[in-house]
Amino acid sequence: MRYGEALHRLADAQKTAKGVSLYSRYVNRPAGRVLAAGAYRAGMTPDQVTLVSAALSYGGIAALAIAAPSWWLALAVYAALAVGFAFDSADGQLARLLGTGGPAGEWLDHVVDCAKITAVHAAVLITFHRHFALPGDGWLLLPLGFQLAAVMIFFGGLLTDKLKPKAAAPPAAPSRLRAVALLPVDYGVFCAVFLLLGSQDAFRYGYLALFAVHAVFLAAFLTKWFRELRRV
Numbered sequence: 001m002r003y004g005e006a007l008h009r010l011a012d013a014q015k016t017a018k019g020v021s022l023y024s025r026y027v028n029r030p031a032g033r034v035l036a037a038g039a040y041r042a043g044m045t046p047d048q049v050t051l052v053s054a055a056l057s058y059g060g061i062a063a064l065a066i067a068a069p070s071w072w073l074a075l076a077v078y079a080a081l082a083v084g085f086a087f088d089s090a091d092g093q094l095a096r097l098l099g100t101g102g103p104a105g106e107w108l109d110h111v112v113d114c115a116k117i118t119a120v121h122a123a124v125l126i127t128f129h130r131h132f133a134l135p136g137d138g139w140l141l142l143p144l145g146f147q148l149a150a151v152m153i154f155f156g157g158l159l160t161d162k163l164k165p166k167a168a169a170p171p172a173a174p175s176r177l178r179a180v181a182l183l184p185v186d187y188g189v190f191c192a193v194f195l196l197l198g199s200q201d202a203f204r205y206g207y208l209a210l211f212a213v214h215a216v217f218l219a220a221f222l223t224k225w226f227r228e229l230r231r232v
Contacts, residue, residue, distance in 0.1 A: 006037040010093050021182035028188050032089025039094050046095040046105050049087055054112045056084035065123035068131050071198030081191040117154055121147035132200050146211040149218045153185065160225040165232060184213040
């Protein structure tokens with residue numbers, strides 16, 4: 001199969017857009033589709049694509065924790081995290097193209113994602129402590145709170161999806177309003193905050209704003225998921 005044909009088949013084998021933000025729908029999934037077609041032509045397996053995603057993401061996180069903040073670091077960290085996220089989409093798309101998806105690949109993908117979400121906020125805590133002139137020690141609690149909210153959203157959504165019975169009817173058309181509303185808690189949008197890393201104040205307040213949004217969404221998600229599971 002040539003690259004163009006693989007790309008065409010991938011376009012016809014996308015997951016539903018319901019519950020997906022505009023960034024994932026129009027940026028990350030199309031980028032992942034291009035990467036998946038390239039990975040297919042290179043003879044890669046979905047697990048290998050997952051490991052490429054992990055290498056990029058963890059490399060960016062390590063740079064964030066080790067290097068002193070600068071505008072060059074901001075660009076490098078953002079690029080590593082954003083491209084790693086695109087490869088995170090590509091592994092599942094490649095698995096669907098090859099018809100090789102299974103529990104082991106899904107497990108690996110989720111383990112990599114969970115470690116990434118946990119580690120990125122730990123790296124922010126480290127860079128706050130090592131490199132930032134914080135106005136008070138209370139700022140060191142911010143990455144811990146953000147880490148908790150992000151992990152609970154990830155795990156809660158994953159567990160809810162596993163516990164809810166699969167609907168027999170075809171899924172409803174995705175809501176454009178919901179796709180816009182979900183933008184602040186999309187991981188790809190979160191990655192963009194690292195573009196502010198060259199300015200300590202801009203990064204701190206941008207990161208704080210995203211945490212506040214995640215906290216509000218966490219409360220809303222937990223309420224919604226619990227009510228849905230009560231009806232099962």
